[in-house]
Structures are given as C-alpha cells and as structure tokens.
Amino acid sequence: MPLPVAMKPSQNPAPSAREPGLVSERPPLEPAEAASRASGEGRSEHHPEVLQVLPTATPGEASDVDRASGTIRESISPKTEIGRAKRTALRPTSALGMNEGALGSRSPDRTRPGCPRKTGRYAGLSSPPGRMLRSVMRSRGVLQLLERVSRSFYLTIRVLPKPVRLPIGLAYLLARSTDSVADTSSLPVARRREILSLMGERIASVHTAPLDLAEVGSAQQVVAERELLESFEALITLLEHLEPGPRDLIRTVLATIISGQRLDLARFGGAGPGRVVALQTDAELDDYTFRVAGCVGQFWTNLCRTTLFPHDWVDFKALILRSIRFGKGLQLVNILRDLPADLRQGRCYLPLQALAAHGLVPGDLLDPASMERFRPLYTPYLDLAEKYLSDGWLYTTVLPKRLVRLRLACAWPALIGIRTLSLLRVGNVLDPNHRIKVSRAEVRSILARSTLLYPLRGSWQRLFDRVRQQPAA
Structure with missing residues (x-):
C-alpha cells in the first residue's frame, strides 16, 4: 500500500x-x-x-x-x-489536503450513505488546529511533504478519495519518519532502537512532551528526509486532532511497523558492507x-x-x-x-x-x-x-x-x-x-x-x- x-x-x-x-x-x-x-x-x-x-x-x-x-x-x-x-467514533470522515475541503462531518449525506457532507475547512477535527497544525496543512502540508519524500506514493495519495487521503497520507509520513531513523547508519543500532521506541510512545501518546529529533535529523543526507523529521511534532499534532477512529487505527499500525523496524535492527545489527547477515527461515x-x-x-x-x-x-x-x-x-x-x-x-x-x-x-x-x-x-x-x-x-x-x-x-x-x-x-x-x-x-x-x-x-x-x-x- x-x-x-x-x-x-x-x-x-x-x-x-x-x-x-x-x-x-x-x-x-x-x-x-x-x-x-x-x-x-x-x-x-x-x-x-x-x-x-x-x-x-x-x-x-x-x-x-x-x-x-x-x-x-x-x-x-x-x-x-x-x-x-x-455507536462509536469510527464515523465517516473526509480528508484534508491543503485547501481541499474538510476532514469530515458526523452527519452523513442522505443522498449517498456513508459519504460525509462538507461542513467547513476543519470539520471532523476534534478541536480547532493551532499554528503548527495549520503550517502542516498549508505550504508545509501533508501532500506537499509526501511529494518531496515519495513521488511514487504521492501519485496514489492524490487519486485516493478525500475522506481517506489525510489519514493514509499521515500514516505514511509517520512510518517514513521512523524508517528514516532506522536507516540512519551513522547512529549506533542501540541508539536507533531507543529513538524508535520514543517515537512509538509519542505516536501512542504515552507521553506528551515534544520529541527532539535534531540528533537524527542532522544526520540525514537527503533534504526531504531531514524536513520530514523536523515536521514530526507537527504530524503528531495533526494526528491528535483526528477523529478517534482513524487516530486509533494509525496508532495501531504504527506500533506494528515500529516493532518490525526494531526487530530488523536487532536481526541485522552486526551487518555491514563487509559482513552479510541473512534471515534464518521463511517464517522470519x-x-x-x-x-x-x-x-x-x-x-x-x-x-x-x-x-x-x-x-x-x-x-x-x-x-x-x-x-x-x-x-x-x-x-x-x-x-x-x-x-x-x-x-x-x-x-x-x-x-x-x-x-x-x-x-x-x-x-x-x-x-x-x-x-x-x-x-x-x-x-x-x-x-x-x-x-x-x-x-x-x-x-x-x-x-x-x-x-x-x-x-x-x-x-x-x-x-x-x-x-x-x-x-x-x-x-x-x-x-x-x-x-x-x-x-x-x-x-x-x-x-x-x-x-x-x-x-x-x-x-x-x-x-x-x-x-x-x-x-x-
């Protein structure tokens, strides 16, 4: 996907x-x-x-x-x-891509069951966005950031229906940010695993203190990757303003992805250009x-x-x-x-x-x-x-x-x-x-x-x- x-x-x-x-x-x-x-x-x-x-x-x-x-x-x-x-918060929500409509409404359009009615620029957000959130949604928005980080996946995001464009794009950017940390070879494996754990806790809202990723951001050679890590807290703010249903789904999938990234670092911790390490079985x-x-x-x-x-x-x-x-x-x-x-x-x-x-x-x-x-x-x-x-x-x-x-x-x-x-x-x-x-x-x-x-x-x-x-x- x-x-x-x-x-x-x-x-x-x-x-x-x-x-x-x-x-x-x-x-x-x-x-x-x-x-x-x-x-x-x-x-x-x-x-x-x-x-x-x-x-x-x-x-x-x-x-x-x-x-x-x-x-x-x-x-x-x-x-x-x-x-x-x-009964639950998993209601139809509409996506937001820069100046492109709302995140959604709790009242479905009677003419098309399950389709949200556009009721405002920030409809569907659990609370009005602050300055940091607005910066993500405008010039430093989700779609623009996606285009700089992954042009191929950007094509997919652009064609998606608006109600799912934002949550899927946001999930991808969060996963890509953790992947950038996992791939930062200039940092020791133990340190990368530690940062991934902190990012996972921040995504899951285990703690609310902003996470400083300057250490890993400064090590990025690709400008788009550095910008992505610099935008991590803005993405977290956007995540916290989503409806509970999409927000919980994003947190669940990111927990699984981060567990895979940490396990990958453990399995290949001693690998390098001079030493090839392989997985052991098809089950792995x-x-x-x-x-x-x-x-x-x-x-x-x-x-x-x-x-x-x-x-x-x-x-x-x-x-x-x-x-x-x-x-x-x-x-x-x-x-x-x-x-x-x-x-x-x-x-x-x-x-x-x-x-x-x-x-x-x-x-x-x-x-x-x-x-x-x-x-x-x-x-x-x-x-x-x-x-x-x-x-x-x-x-x-x-x-x-x-x-x-x-x-x-x-x-x-x-x-x-x-x-x-x-x-x-x-x-x-x-x-x-x-x-x-x-x-x-x-x-x-x-x-x-x-x-x-x-x-x-x-x-x-x-x-x-x-x-x-x-x-x-």
Missing part, C-alpha cells in the same frame, strides 16, 4: 519442496477465543455462512487467517457494522513482510471500510485476509528487486535455510555470475509474490465499483508490481549496475490504460493478466 494495499477465492495447493512456504504454524487459541469460535460469535444472523467462504489456507498461510480473524471477529455482520458505526521473512507491509493492508481496509463503504455487503474477513497478502506481496517485490543493494549493506532477506538447501551462502549473491545457480531458489519467491499480488488484484475488483478512486489507488501498485515481477524473471537481479524496474513510460501507460478501461468492466478486470503476460523485452 505502500500504503495501497488482494482477492482470489480459490483453494491454494500445498507448497512444494521448492516453493518458499510460510512455515509458521497456527498458534493455539486462547480459551476465550476458542469458546467464542465454538459458539459462533461474530457470525451474521442473516449470513451464517460468512466465516466459511475464505479460501482454504495452506499451513504457511494460517498465520494470515489468524490475523484476519483477530481483526474483524466482531465486525462480520453488515447489521452489526452499521450499528457500531453509529513472513513475519517481517507482515510487520512492515501486511499490517498496512489491515489498516487500509479497516479505514476505508468504516469511512467509504460501511453499509455495503462484502465478505469483510476475506477482504482483510487478502489485504494482508496484498501488502506482503508488494513488500516481497521490493525485497526481490532490491536484493543487490541490500546485500551491499549487509542484509539478505532471503532465508539462510533456503540458501543452504541450494548450496549457497549469502556472500555468493554478491557475484552476478551466481545468477544461474541462484535462479532455482529465486523463482519460487517470485511465484509467491505473484500469488499475493493476484490476491491483491481480486481484492481490488471486489471493492464497490462506485469507488473509482479507491480501486485505481489499489490497482496501480498491483499492476506495477506484477510488471516488475515479469522483468525480474528474465533479468540478472544480482547485477548491481543494472537495476531492474518498470520504466516511467510503462508506468504512465499502466496509469492511462487502467483509467481509460475502467468503464469497461470485463476489460478492466482482465488488465492484470494482460500486464502479467506482456513480454519482458
């Missing part, structure tokens, strides 16, 4: 010996949870089959099923969700992709569900499950594409266990001539990423068709991701002098085709397969 954040209700075969499975087993249920499931709690009175329509999970995917179950166990019935939307890889991307799918889906289509009947449990896989697929594409750069920083995200099974060690991947030996290991990971992106495309196509902007925001990363995988299948990814990526011309073509074909339902839904089958050369 980036933050964009897949959906194929077919049964998946068990992973083969050469396919990198997600080897973690389903953890035992807590007594209360087991009793809840046994009693059928959470099933819709009118749709008792709702918990039975998920695709059968392989052992490697059981953890994703558990994550999805834990997210929406009490949000299965549309009737229940509508009631909860009226699965855990990493969930913490930094799969959880974003959960956040994205929960926010969009409560904000944009709270009254639409969808299989929400399947939606959450596939959003997790969508996010993990996008992160896996990044890992597989950025392999040579990560290796030269001392990090190998492909597990040591899988490398050893093919007679390889992490250091072998520094040599581009090792590609032929490496490809039998590399291809199954490409297949796994493709399966997750296929889930992502199905996730996109089952969203309400009237939400054109939301579907395009999901479609673009899925289409660019599947095109990237096609290029990775034929190129030498170990060559650091030839970075494999989709050209700007192809990106523009994908954006144009997906927009122009949208009114043609069949052609649009087949677009993913057409991009996947497009020749790499």
Whole structure:
C-alpha cells in the first residue's frame, strides 16, 4: 500500500519442496477465543455462512487467517457494522489536503450513505488546529511533504478519495519518519532502537512532551528526509486532532511497523558492507513482510471500510485476509528487486535455510555470475509474490465499483508490481549496475490504460493478466 494495499477465492495447493512456504504454524487459541469460535460469535444472523467462504489456507498461510480473524471477529455482520458505526467514533470522515475541503462531518449525506457532507475547512477535527497544525496543512502540508519524500506514493495519495487521503497520507509520513531513523547508519543500532521506541510512545501518546529529533535529523543526507523529521511534532499534532477512529487505527499500525523496524535492527545489527547477515527461515521473512507491509493492508481496509463503504455487503474477513497478502506481496517485490543493494549493506532477506538447501551462502549473491545457480531458489519467491499480488488484484475488483478512486489507488501498485515481477524473471537481479524496474513510460501507460478501461468492466478486470503476460523485452 505502500500504503495501497488482494482477492482470489480459490483453494491454494500445498507448497512444494521448492516453493518458499510460510512455515509458521497456527498458534493455539486462547480459551476465550476458542469458546467464542465454538459458539459462533461474530457470525451474521442473516449470513451464517460468512466465516466459511475464505479460501482454504495452506499451513504457511494460517498465520494470515489468524490475523484476519483477530481483526474483524466482531465486525462480520453488515447489521452489526452499521450499528457500531453509529455507536462509536469510527464515523465517516473526509480528508484534508491543503485547501481541499474538510476532514469530515458526523452527519452523513442522505443522498449517498456513508459519504460525509462538507461542513467547513476543519470539520471532523476534534478541536480547532493551532499554528503548527495549520503550517502542516498549508505550504508545509501533508501532500506537499509526501511529494518531496515519495513521488511514487504521492501519485496514489492524490487519486485516493478525500475522506481517506489525510489519514493514509499521515500514516505514511509517520512510518517514513521512523524508517528514516532506522536507516540512519551513522547512529549506533542501540541508539536507533531507543529513538524508535520514543517515537512509538509519542505516536501512542504515552507521553506528551515534544520529541527532539535534531540528533537524527542532522544526520540525514537527503533534504526531504531531514524536513520530514523536523515536521514530526507537527504530524503528531495533526494526528491528535483526528477523529478517534482513524487516530486509533494509525496508532495501531504504527506500533506494528515500529516493532518490525526494531526487530530488523536487532536481526541485522552486526551487518555491514563487509559482513552479510541473512534471515534464518521463511517464517522470519513472513513475519517481517507482515510487520512492515501486511499490517498496512489491515489498516487500509479497516479505514476505508468504516469511512467509504460501511453499509455495503462484502465478505469483510476475506477482504482483510487478502489485504494482508496484498501488502506482503508488494513488500516481497521490493525485497526481490532490491536484493543487490541490500546485500551491499549487509542484509539478505532471503532465508539462510533456503540458501543452504541450494548450496549457497549469502556472500555468493554478491557475484552476478551466481545468477544461474541462484535462479532455482529465486523463482519460487517470485511465484509467491505473484500469488499475493493476484490476491491483491481480486481484492481490488471486489471493492464497490462506485469507488473509482479507491480501486485505481489499489490497482496501480498491483499492476506495477506484477510488471516488475515479469522483468525480474528474465533479468540478472544480482547485477548491481543494472537495476531492474518498470520504466516511467510503462508506468504512465499502466496509469492511462487502467483509467481509460475502467468503464469497461470485463476489460478492466482482465488488465492484470494482460500486464502479467506482456513480454519482458
């Protein structure tokens, strides 16, 4: 999901010996949870089959099923969700991008259920913004800051519906600020972990004293990253002025992301250009992709569900499950594409266990001539990423068709991701002098085709397969 954040209700075969499975087993249920499931709690009175329509999970995917179950166990019935939307703070909110309307209203537009009525520039904020907040929303606003930090994700944010543009953009900027701290190699690992903990506590409002990030900000070589860290407290102020529902969702996803960043530093603490450290197992890889991307799918889906289509009947449990896989697929594409750069920083995200099974060690991947030996290991990971992106495309196509902007925001990363995988299948990814990526011309073509074909339902839904089958050369 980036933050964009897949959906194929077919049964998946068990992973083969050469396919990198997600080897973690389903953890035992807590007594209360087991009793809840046994009693059928959470099933819709009118749709008792709702918990039975998920695709059968392989052992490697059981953890994703558990994550999805834990997210929406009490949000299965549309009737229940509508009631909860009226009782809690998870009301439709509208987004704010500079001088672009309001954050939202508590009174939905009667002509379109779930759509907020614009009632003022700062409607939907829990209190009027102060000077620091206004500075974020104007010339140093969220969208402008996003454009400077990440031009690619900025495209996604710009196309999103206004009601979710601000919370998703804000969540991304907060996550990007913590990522900048994690990547500041000039600071000791222990100090970076400490700062990440302080940032997590500040985001969660554990303490209210402003956090001084001058130490890490001055170490940034990229001006946009330094500006982002300098704006951290302004972003926190904006977060605190959000409605409780979006604010809590942002805090939850940031807690998961920061835990992944701190764990990443612990795992690769001794890594460097002269020493390559690898993850140990596929379970560690699965855990990493969930913490930094799969959880974003959960956040994205929960926010969009409560904000944009709270009254639409969808299989929400399947939606959450596939959003997790969508996010993990996008992160896996990044890992597989950025392999040579990560290796030269001392990090190998492909597990040591899988490398050893093919007679390889992490250091072998520094040599581009090792590609032929490496490809039998590399291809199954490409297949796994493709399966997750296929889930992502199905996730996109089952969203309400009237939400054109939301579907395009999901479609673009899925289409660019599947095109990237096609290029990775034929190129030498170990060559650091030839970075494999989709050209700007192809990106523009994908954006144009997906927009122009949208009114043609069949052609649009087949677009993913057409991009996947497009020749790499």
